[in-house]
Amino acid sequence: xxxxxxxxxxxxxxxxxxxxxxxxx
Amino acid sequence: xxxxxxxxxxxxxxxxxxxxxxxxxxxxxxxxxxxxxxxxxxxxxxxxxxxxxxxxxxxxxxxxxxxxxxxxxxxxxxxxxxxxxxxxxxxxxxxxxxxxxxxxxxxxxxxxxxxxxxxxxxxxxxxxxxxxxxxxxxxxxxxxxxxxxxxxxxxxxxxxxxxxxxxxxxxxxxxxxxxxxxxxxxxxxxxxxxxxxxxxxxxxxxxxxxxxxxxxxxxxxxxxxxxxxxxxxxxxxxxxxxxxxxxxxxxxxxxxxxxxxxxxxxxxxxxxxxxxxxxxxxxxxxxxxxxxxxxxxxxxxxxxxxxxxxxxxxxxxxxxxxxxxxxxxxxxxxxxxxxxxxxxxxxxxxxxxxxxxxxxxxxxxxxxxxxxxxxxxxxxxxxxxxxxxxxxxxxxxxxxxxxxxxxxxxxxxxxxxxxxxxxxxxxxxxxxxxxxxxxxxxxxxxxxxxxxxxxxxxxx
Numbered sequence: 001x002x003x004x005x006x007x008x009x010x011x012x013x014x015x016x017x018x019x020x021x022x023x024x025x
Numbered sequence: 026x027x028x029x030x031x032x033x034x035x036x037x038x039x040x041x042x043x044x045x046x047x048x049x050x051x052x053x054x055x056x057x058x059x060x061x062x063x064x065x066x067x068x069x070x071x072x073x074x075x076x077x078x079x080x081x082x083x084x085x086x087x088x089x090x091x092x093x094x095x096x097x098x099x100x101x102x103x104x105x106x107x108x109x110x111x112x113x114x115x116x117x118x119x120x121x122x123x124x125x126x127x128x129x130x131x132x133x134x135x136x137x138x139x140x141x142x143x144x145x146x147x148x149x150x151x152x153x154x155x156x157x158x159x160x161x162x163x164x165x166x167x168x169x170x171x172x173x174x175x176x177x178x179x180x181x182x183x184x185x186x187x188x189x190x191x192x193x194x195x196x197x198x199x200x201x202x203x204x205x206x207x208x209x210x211x212x213x214x215x216x217x218x219x220x221x222x223x224x225x226x227x228x229x230x231x232x233x234x235x236x237x238x239x240x241x242x243x244x245x246x247x248x249x250x251x252x253x254x255x256x257x258x259x260x261x262x263x264x265x266x267x268x269x270x271x272x273x274x275x276x277x278x279x280x281x282x283x284x285x286x287x288x289x290x291x292x293x294x295x296x297x298x299x300x301x302x303x304x305x306x307x308x309x310x311x312x313x314x315x316x317x318x319x320x321x322x323x324x325x326x327x328x329x330x331x332x333x334x335x336x337x338x339x340x341x342x343x344x345x346x347x348x349x350x351x352x353x354x355x356x357x358x359x360x361x362x363x364x365x366x367x368x369x370x371x372x373x374x375x376x377x378x379x380x381x382x383x384x385x386x387x388x389x390x391x392x393x394x395x396x397x398x399x400x401x402x403x404x405x406x407x408x409x410x411x412x413x414x415x416x417x418x419x420x421x422x423x424x425x426x427x428x429x430x431x432x433x434x435x436x437x438x439x440x441x442x443x444x445x446x447x448x449x450x451x452x453x454x455x456x457x458x459x460x461x462x463x464x465x466x467x468x469x470x471x472x473x474x475x476x477x478x479x480x481x482x483x484x485x
Contacts, residue, residue: 002053003091006046006475007360008100009436011367014175016211017123017379018391018442020364 026102028433029057032473033339038101039472041433045100046360048476052080053088061102065089107366108424119377119419120171124162125392127383128154128192129183133219134259136251138284138312138320140393143254144183147396152384153188158405159195162382165405167206179213180233181381181392186220196232215239215282217251218263218270226270235278238267242283242295242309250286250320268303280354283309286320290329293337300344300351308354311463313445322459331466338470342477358437358471372439376402376418390418393444418443421453428456434468 015022028039036054038047049057052072059068069085080088095101131151132144145151166176178199180192192214199210214229215237229236240263241247248258271279281304285292292309299307311330314321322330337353344351363369373379376390383395386405394400403410423429423440432438441464445457 002050002088003095004048004479005095005100006048006472006479007044008098009042009044009366009369011365013120013122013173013378015364015368016175017177017374020368021359022362022364 026061026104027057029054030469032469033335033342033477035473035476037469037472037476039433040095040101040103041436042105042107043099043101043103044360044436045095045103046472046475047095047100048479052076052084053092056085056088057092057101060089060092060096107370108430117419119415120173121166121169121378121380122173122175123177123179123374123379124166125179125181125379125381126154126159126162126195127182127381127392127395128159128180128185128195129188130384131187132182132184132217133187133254134184134217134251135254135256136217138250138286138314138318140313140396141183142396146383149383149395154191154382154384156191156194156198158382158384158386159191160198161386162405163195163199163202163210165408167202167208169408170208174207174209175211176208177211177213179215181215184217184219185214186216186225189220189225193228200232213237217259218266219253219259221263221266221270223273226273229270230274230277235280236270236274238263238270238279238281240264240267240281240283240299241285242289242292243298246285246289246295247283249288250284264302271304278306280306280308282354283307284312285309286312286314287322287326288320290326290333292330293333293340296337296353297340304351306352306354310355311460313442313448313457313460315448322463324459327459327462330463334463334466334470338474342474342481345478346481355467356471356474358468358475360472360475366436369436369439370422370424372421372423373442375443376421377415390414391444393442394447397447417453426454426456428458428461432461432465434465437468437471438464 028041030037036049038049038057056068072080072085130144130149135143170176196212203210211234212232213235214233217239241250244260247260251259253259281299283295289295296307296309311322341353379391381389381392381395382405388402388404389395389400402414421443423435426440429435429440441456441460443453445460446455447453449457
């Protein structure tokens with residue numbers, strides 16, 4: 001196909017802190 | 026607005042402010058490049074001139090409509106709406122949610138590039154953290170973490186396992202208080218492996234969420250940069266221990282982490298060497314060192330390193346095709362989830378939600394600032410005394426940094442390392458330029474790998 005879209009953006013602060021994933025989901 | 030590039034046969038368009046990623050053919054790639062500046066008629070003329078009769082006028086018109094549709098859906102040429110709302114970053118209330126415990130300012134290796142100077146951190150006396158300081162650090166964390174539930178404690182050094190008994194005491198204490206405090210402690214550890222044994226492995230598998238194992242790859246490379254204190258190489262001691270550790274680790278998280286220097290710009294060979302040893306989770310990253318050192322990465326090395334990153338990306342795709350995937354930390358990218366924008370823009374949290382604790386209990390913005398006495402913020406017994414340092418770090422976000430605010434990688438990089446900025450420019454709101462160039466290349470490679478894997482899944 002001419003265009004293939006791979007993916008179609010205060011926080012709660014619970015995700016890991018020096019790549020992290022959203023803890024809430 | 027957008028960033029478009031070609032890599033490994035893929036034409037990739039990243040819509041920076043929405044996070045959308047598109048893989049397109051040559052026609053659309055060229056048209057997107059002209060879309061904002063030229064009319065459809067002008068674009069058509071340019072395409073016909075370049076491709077002769079390859080594309081019909083109908084093809085070009087359809088492509089133009091597809092591009093317009095992407096823009097209308099907010100997936101192309103999206104305006105950055107975050108710049109204006111982040112001005113008040115200094116007013117935000119921050120809490121501490123992670124500590125880096127310098128459990129040992131001492132080391133049994135003498136790695137040439139170590140920013141911690143074998144644990145002495147710019148001439149500080151050798152020291153081991155006491156259980157009293159460690160337990161107080163956990164209390165400090167609980168007291169200053171507000172409503173945060175998930176708290177993180179990293180055991181760092183020097184070499185943390187030189188103080189293993191205290192690590193055990195601190196973890197035991199953490200487990201004894203977390204339920205009543207309504208918290209979950211997540212402990213992590215970085216080790217050079219010299220002291221690893223079955224008792225420590227069993228403890229790590231029970232209590233430590235992630236373990237970082239330091240190894241630089243090939244024996245000759247590792248032993249050149251990571252000798253023991255008596256000058257002998259460490260490879261033959263640590264590799265069997267790491268292999269045994271990983272074997273017993275099961276599905277728990279670990280990383281074998283290496284550093285490459287200008288002595289091994291062919292670092293893909295080191296990655297392969299670590300993969301051949303049976304390690305599946307690997308990180309290898311460029312040394313950060315002043316230009317005076319003979320092993321530092323220079324501007325003239327960047328082209329070579331970028332070509333090496335391309336080679337590594339192609340190698341990882343090949344492994345995935347064979348059904349034997351290996352994770353490279355710096356190509357980990359979650360395009361469909363990942364952290365929220367707030368997290369992406371505020372970065373690692375150093376100086377605000379992430380602090381380092383020395384063996385004496387002194388607080389610093391992060392482990393890399395412990396060498397700088399001016400950045401001592403307080404201690405775990407009396408709390409944070411120099412709140413001006415917290416305020417300085419609160420401002421750390423990508424829009425506060427001139428080099429970052431228009432960079433295409435800003436939502437993936439989060440503004441780079443404050444300590445590296447300070448080391449090279451004397452302030453935390455600049456950016457380490459060589460690191461930036463390599464980071465941008467890694468982001469490009471990581472997205473390209475996503476494109477290749479998506480193609481693989483579709484069986485094209």
